Amino acid sequence: MVSSASPEVVVIGAGPAGLSAAAILAEYGHKVIVVDRDRFPRYRVGESLIPFTYHSLERLGLIPKMRASAFQKKYSVSFVQPDGRQSAPFYFHTRYDRNTIAQTWQVLRSDFDQMLVDHARERGVEVLEELTVTRLLKEDDRVTGIEVKDKDGHLREIHAAITLDASGKESFASVRLGWRERDPFLNKVAVWTYYKGSQRGTGDDEGATTIAFVPEKGWFWHIPQHNDMVSVGIVAEGKYLTRDGVRDLKDIFDREVTRNAWIKERLSSGTQTGPFHVTSEYSHHSRHCACTGLLLVGDAFAFLDPVFSSGVMLALKSGVLGAEAVHEALVANDLSASRFEAYGATLREGIENMRKLVYAFYHHDFSFKDVVMKYPELAGELTDCLSGDVNRDFSALWEKIREFAPIPDSLPYGVPAPAAA
Numbered sequence: 001m002v003s004s005a006s007p008e009v010v011v012i013g014a015g016p017a018g019l020s021a022a023a024i025l026a027e028y029g030h031k032v033i034v035v036d037r038d039r040f041p042r043y044r045v046g047e048s049l050i051p052f053t054y055h056s057l058e059r060l061g062l063i064p065k066m067r068a069s070a071f072q073k074k075y076s077v078s079f080v081q082p083d084g085r086q087s088a089p090f091y092f093h094t095r096y097d098r099n100t101i102a103q104t105w106q107v108l109r110s111d112f113d114q115m116l117v118d119h120a121r122e123r124g125v126e127v128l129e130e131l132t133v134t135r136l137l138k139e140d141d142r143v144t145g146i147e148v149k150d151k152d153g154h155l156r157e158i159h160a161a162i163t164l165d166a167s168g169k170e171s172f173a174s175v176r177l178g179w180r181e182r183d184p185f186l187n188k189v190a191v192w193t194y195y196k197g198s199q200r201g202t203g204d205d206e207g208a209t210t211i212a213f214v215p216e217k218g219w220f221w222h223i224p225q226h227n228d229m230v231s232v233g234i235v236a237e238g239k240y241l242t243r244d245g246v247r248d249l250k251d252i253f254d255r256e257v258t259r260n261a262w263i264k265e266r267l268s269s270g271t272q273t274g275p276f277h278v279t280s281e282y283s284h285h286s287r288h289c290a291c292t293g294l295l296l297v298g299d300a301f302a303f304l305d306p307v308f309s310s311g312v313m314l315a316l317k318s319g320v321l322g323a324e325a326v327h328e329a330l331v332a333n334d335l336s337a338s339r340f341e342a343y344g345a346t347l348r349e350g351i352e353n354m355r356k357l358v359y360a361f362y363h364h365d366f367s368f369k370d371v372v373m374k375y376p377e378l379a380g381e382l383t384d385c386l387s388g389d390v391n392r393d394f395s396a397l398w399e400k401i402r403e404f405a406p407i408p409d410s411l412p413y414g415v416p417a418p419a420a421a
């Protein structure tokens with residue numbers, strides 16, 4: 001049931017971006033409704049958190065819940081060559097505080113997102129499940145709410161002072177408003193599944209994320225989770241994965257497993273469970289972050305190739321930043337797009353820094369090891385960016401990395417839409 005009184009804020013999508021924004025706005029005393037087409041708990045990919053997710057979790061008051069959860073603790077990341085040679089793990093505590101940022105988690109998104117739903121409800125948010133948003137409601141250039149359809153096909157309207165689009169990489173609003181732009185280069189395909197009982201590290205290494213390379217700049221993620229489960233997926237160019245006409249997802253996955261000795265060894269003793277999943281990974285962003293009455297958060301604003309596991313950190317950060325900006329706008333009774341200029345610029349700066357590293361990573365003979373061997377003084381900055389401390393001036397780092405790989409200029413997206421003349 002949709003409550004009769006109109007909310008001040010309606011949010012499309014109950015993922016990390018939408019729920020974090022909703023919880024903070026409700027904490028400020030605003031009336032907030034979140035709608036999602038799914039029934040929770042529901043499956044989602046995006047399971048490895050990075051160290052600087054800590055600040056958003058702390059702002060949301062979620063650290064005690066995370067610490068009490070069953071989620072696998074993550075202390076490090078390492079890289080593995082196709083022949084099985086593994087780099088020494090990078091332990092986050094060698095640079096960050098052991099009791100806060102240096103320990104993060106590998107989550108099961110069904111449980112993590114349910115925790116966020118419960119948390120938002122505790123803060124007073126009305127989370128409505130199994131409602132699909134079908135249309136943005138508009139008066140001239142101002143968004144005034146959404147039209148939703150329930151599972152029996154009934155349509156109804158929810159009006160609000162501001163609508164947050166947190167619909168994930170489907171980007172409900174930016175697609176309909178013609179704002180979505182594809183990244184010119186990042187267009188990978190991912191195929192993934194789960195294993196139970198496969199080999200894993202012990203002690204502090206049990207929850208390590210491993211990036212394991214196959215030829216042609218493809219890579220596996222290996223993310224150990226609780227209950228002895230491992231999330232494992234291959235990411236590469238679609239043409240490479242389907243070479244010689246191989247189309248079946250299991251066949252694609254199994255063939256790549258044979259091309260990395262470490263992955264093959266790890267999975268040899270486990271049991272593959274559940275389906276194989278696939279998604280194309282076109283990275284994209286939105287030309288505008290807002291128009292009057294509408295703000296984009298999370299992947300609905302920009303989706304970046306998942307190689308450095310930055311998605312949930314960015315989604316929570318945009319939810320937190322977006323909520324603060326929306327609260328100020330509601331208090332000022334001014335929901336015009338220009339109020340969100342700083343919000344869009346901050347998100348863009350962070351995403352563009354991460355995107356530069358992603359480009360370098362995919363360059364054919366680039367390796368972070370070569371950069372750090374030649375410029376050991378850059379290791380700290382490189383680690384900070386990879387760990388999610390992305391809103392910094394990294395120009396000295398880019399200058400040196402350009403000796404090893406082309407680095408793209410920042411793209412000019414995320415500015416508020418201009419007001420109609």
Ligand SMILES: Cc1cc2nc3c(=O)[nH]c(=O)nc-3n(C[C@H](O)[C@H](O)[C@H](O)COP(=O)(O)OP(=O)(O)OC[C@H]3O[C@@H](n4cnc5c(N)ncnc54)[C@H](O)[C@@H]3O)c2cc1C
Pocket residue numbers: 012013014015016017018035036037038044045046047048049050131132133134166167168169170172190279297298299300306309310311312313315
């Ligand atoms: C293959 C792959 C691997 C990844 N690995 C990682 C990783 O290891 N670590 C990491 O941090 N990130 C990872 N990511 C990224 C991560 O999944 C996302 O960045 C993150 O989920 C974004 O959160 P969000 O809240 O913006 O959107 P989502 O989590 O996608 O939530 C959006 C919600 O909106 C709802 N919705 C959409 N359209 C409608 C509609 N019309 N009506 C109603 N509801 C709607 C959906 O049901 C969904 O619940 C990965 C992504 C992919 C594709």
